[in-house]
Amino acid sequence: MKKELKYLGLLSEQFPNISAVTTEIINLEAIMELPKATEHFISDLHGEYEAVSHVLHNGSGNVKEKINEVFSGRLDSEQINQLATIIYYPERKVASIIKTLSSQEEREEFYHDTILALVELGQFVVSKYTRSKVRKAMDPDLSYIMEELLFKDSILSNKEPYYHNIIQNVINLEAADLLIISLSELIQDLIVDHLHVLGDIYDRGPAPDKILNLLMEKKSLDIQWGNHDVLWMGAASGSKVAIANVLRICARYDNLEVIEDSYGISLRALASFAERVYPENGSQSFQPKLDDVAIHFPEEDKQLASIQQAIAILQFKLEYEVISRNPEFKANDRLLLHKINYEENTITIDNKTYPLKNTYFPTIDPENPYKLSEDEEWMINRLQADFLNSQPLQKHISFLYSKGNMYNIYNDNLLIHGCIPLNEDGSFMLVDVNGKKYKGKELLDKFEEILRQAYLNRQEDEAKNPVLDYMWYMWQGVGSSLFGKTKMTTFERYYIDDKITHEEPKNPYFTLREEKEIVENILEEFGVDSSKGRIINGHTPVKERSGEEPIKAEGKLLVIDGGFSKAYQPTTGLAGYTLLYNSFGMQLVTHQPFTNIEDAIEKELDIISTRRVVDRELERMTVRETDVGQLLEEQVADLKELLRAYRSGKIAEKVSNRNPNVE
Template identity: 50%
Template sequence: MVLDYERNQSLRNDYSVDEFKHLNLLAEKFPTVQSVCSEIINLESILNLPKGTEHFLTDIHGAYETFSHVLRNASGMVRKKIDAVYQYALDEKTKRQLATLIYYPEEKLEIITKEESDLEGWYAVTLLRLIEVAKVSADKYTRSKVRKAMPEDFAYIIDELLNERNAKKEQYYNSIIRSIIDVDRANSFIIAISKFIQRLLIDRLHIIGDIFDRGPHADKVMDVIQNHHSVDIQWGNHDILWMAAATGIRASIAGVIRISARYDNLATLEDAYGINLLPLATFALKTYADDPCDAFMPINTPSENRSSTQAKLTSKMHKAIMILEMKLNGEIIRQNPEMCMDDRLLLDKIDYEKGTVTIDGRELELTDKNFPTIDPKNPYALTPEEKDLAEKLRFSFLNSERLQRHVKTLFSKGSTFLTYNSNLLYHGCIPLDDKGDFKEVTIHGKKYKGKELCEQFDLVSRRAYYNRERQDKRSRDRDYMWYLWSGADSPLFGKKKMATFERYFLNDKDAQYEASNRYYKLRDDKETCMRILEEFGLDPEKSHIINGHVPVKVGKGESPVKADGKLFVIDGGMSKPYQKVTGIAGYTLIYDSYSLILAEHAPFESRRNAIQEEIDIVSTRSMLERATDRILVGDTDNGIDIKNQIQDLNRLLEAYRKGVVKVKSVK
């Protein structure tokens, strides 16, 4: 290829060697002038289609049923499409049933097929209705894109039904419907087209962090994300904790287990991920045999269950792993003075005889004074039993196939931040100093701030995970991956301390207070948000920040819209433990070709009620911004990529016509 280039010296002024190589590779895919022209025409037409609909969700915290329902109903978009087609033609009950059928086709069909007296008639009517809803859901996409979204088994049939109905072909159209019923494929077709509708209505899904902890089914949420057709994730501090645990970081493993015990979710570790907690249970029963561990009872344990054997065992395991976590945290902090986390070294501040701890010059009485595994002279030293326990747990986390699969998904689809279609997405904050400037943070002896800081933490985390079996200098990467969970200058955390010890062992509210980074005061300021957008290479006049992490207290009048519409906080408390704080059950930010819309969700009762009683999530939609002109694909990041492809194809077309690149096919 290079020789061909060198034979014709006159080409040097028009094509570099690298471009010549690139054009020849492109010619393998488009081997004729006709194929190049067809692709240019196709891509040019795509640029003029409306942009796809993006959905933004955050802080799922294991709330699988709510998360799943929000995806199935596309944050209310399914019902909106049904109303668009059948606003006056169908009554409310029929529209509710049709919507529920699209959300949960398998389960709803099982009920309907048992109850419906004229099943064939119901099939005929329902198939026609689903096709009409599918049509309006697909109307802004190319036929090629719609075809790719179709379930393979029924792609040809759905394609025909979506595109071939007219007066001349009515008999043909009806015969397809009739045949689907006659060959006993109606149920399979309904399931396929319902999932097809769901997929069309969410063109891109953005998860703004914190999939894990608190709720019981983060594993099921991850299964959905792993199989989603188009998704990205901005890591939250709870996500990075699990990612660090899967990396084999012992302090993070202890943190994952502690939070799971605190929220009574140890079953997720054992049943969903196959983590062997028997060594911890054995150690806890032996070490804390006579300790009631009352302060470590799982949150919200009903009073009638507090005396149960399981609750008592969980409490002992909870305390045992918490003390182990404090020791392991201390090991990392003492090895990394540049982290500036000495204020989190508290085990050496305890007077074990008096039962007090000194914090910020104040001597405070401990609520729990039993520390059988701590040597007051060397409080961060692990006992032989703790060392053995830590290694057994590490082995279990490193060898959990499902956990490793989910964490690889978090790495492949995730990052610390994302810029996408003029929006800046991140979970926590961009650390600012007391003056409001981007705060400099030292990592491996070098200072970073703003965008560079986020990029460096991203790089460190990837290196730590993919070198997890190496016991060399990469171990410091593992330390900084741990830091992202609770470090004072972590962009995923954003508080000056995580007061874990204080919450467990003190009744002092001042000691338990976790001061936030300056960012959380200044994110209401438009100028600050515009500086952040500029830092990440976005046009501050046209762009927005989309943020999670800190629940919006809607019940107290707090607004998710900050800085005159430059920043949106969309943590509305999807997880039940947060709903008392927020007063709602989550937000979805929807960005379609016309506008930015915020959907505020009421609490989801249950999957069972949604299916049997056809009770949907009640969502209140608020328009945040409306575009003057409809936003087209050409206005998006995808549009930039397409324009670059068109530019390359035009160069190839030119090269074909000049005879510079040989036409690869005579067809």
């Protein structure tokens, strides 16, 4: 009772009297009867900023769908496309249109018609939210004007001249562009209420930094870390082996500009070392994977190949240190440099000998193959210091930690990037972490705890950060829920032609997730009601071209990695899946490849998307039935306790100092 009164006393500071409590209870109860807001799920972004940006701007086609609902029969397809493009890219599209209008009268007519259309659409979009929530989402500089227009009385007509005068004065005062931008951004923000990012923001594509900047502008989102994200999180935490992996992948996909230009980390020493030590690179293995439209000089390709080879060898040496320190990782099969016959240029793996397709190892001492040369040691120490001291990188990684988790449970959906490690019989795999075995939910919770510890304790001396090695384990360890394979065959792909050695067997999860019983067992393990819950999964591109389905286990599991990364699109046959979950149910959206933002603005080319209903609610879902609704129910219960305390005299009401006679 004492603790309860203490809590209610604190609550009374916010709601000082019966009137304030009653008003808030009425407000919260009303909010719970509103339709459930839209959730937007997106996964495996892989640095493809332009495609990702467009999907976020158009809400996976949700913006155009709302335009069609409001203006059906009144606007033709060209007008709908133009209005949609204005909402996606208001500043650039309006400027482009204005250039084509020759007279002041035409410009005023365009501004007037566009503002009216945005206001009408905006009224439809905000109808499922409270005025308070809408006001908070508005541009504060224009909130008065926007609120007057969006919440205008639609019954009484005697204020029409008032509204017309507002719009005309906005145009006359040359503020129309600002109002159009603010209305468009408000519509974007409210058409999708919450964003879920299921991992792998980094690697392959050219601009993960721009994606992170875009995500940092979102008011409501969560992130489930992917294996590529954790690799960068490890690099930012000071893991040398993670840094080597990051640099190798960037060199392989011609993305070193992200390191140098975006994060301010100099690669001059690495480039100089690579060109000096690996001057000739005759192996195709190290040739960069270039975009079809990329224009490169032969010398640039040669430099990228040299850097890739230099950093790959350094990576293999650093992996020896990590694996030797951690026998519980069970990764000795990844130590291959000592299995090379440097005289015969062959390697023996699992009692079978293979010829090497690249035989140039200038920094390897056959007697001590994992020892770093002086140049390698100096270089990786310098790179580690630069990664630790890069403020732009640390800002992005801090954001990933603040908004991210290993998994998330949201409105009865379990969101994970990779897998829940399973045995062949469907039981949860036991994984040794620091001498203790974990499985299922406990395992993912332990992984998250360790990843947070590693970043909080980041420093140059890896010996003083004992859990840092787990950043590498999460990237390619056999028990990693983010990796989900038994091994990563990086060496074999570079050095051995025989593709049998390239195979990376997957955890049984990826086969067993087709079975409803297995998925329901996983949901129960995480405390999710299996009768209505689902798993939402990323990580593995759905090979739709080969007939693979993204909807598995009788609809209990959805895979939404459809291949934003251009490297995957020839295999997947599409350019990504996203998922929409609103008060009417859940829809899976399939996207075709996106050209570029310039085409989207000038030619009004939208991403071609196809929707598939996953399920449809029999009755429209309300906020009361969501996680937010559960929190509001708890708040209402607390407020009712406070109300009883006021009425019983256990807590005294606070009298307002406001004089009712003074306006």
